[in-house]
Amino acid sequence: MTIDDPVFGIHPAALQLQRRRLELIAANIANADTPGFKARDLDFREVLASAQTVGRVSTGEPGYRLAVQPSADGNTVDVQIEQAQFADAALRYQASLQFLDARIKGLLTALTGQ
Template identity: 35%
Template sequence: MVDKLDAALRFQQEALNLRARRQEVLSANIAHSDTPNYKARDFDFSSSLTQAMAQGRQSQSVSMATTSARHIQAESTIANDPDLLYRVPTQSSIDGNTVEMDVERVNFTDNAIHYESGLTIIGAQIKTMLSAVQQ
């Protein structure tokens, strides 16, 4: 049962995770708009979502090296992070910064709207599942 719920919500979950990650990248670009030689970063959302859906829940496992037998063995997983690309500016800056505030604001707002719509969709899916269980 849990597997079916996970499968039903997986696409939206992956999309929301990628939207949140893109929001972090775009906000870092905006924060560094006055930093000399800063290169604006972004990633292609659709190809990253396709890649995330194809990989599924596969994630890389990393174990920590221990130097003593008394150390606690620990293992962690690395989240699949999208490939960050450098944005090519339409108008270059003298100080080498490639952040264009108008482009960043548009992308930030567009991503925020898509994130909100994703939340609305996943909320509607949950309500539909709840109504199916209650009847």
């Protein structure tokens, strides 16, 4: 049984997607003062919708986030929004980890009979 086994559902793919999203958001925050930097993010719903048509979840193509407020140097990073998005992605990542942990513990209980 691998982590890609259907018994784990979509959660292994969701972990990969959220990890990629966390990396993108961290890069956005790191480049908050870089002139001309364009904030990027993944749209989880879009990737999930494409997975339903293709049959598998990919890491998705990041899109550019629209600037809430224009800046003189062309940077589209809003640190407060990025921090909120990072917290949201981290929470979703943790939820998938907890689901997988519970599933693995349940399988071990079924196998050992305890």
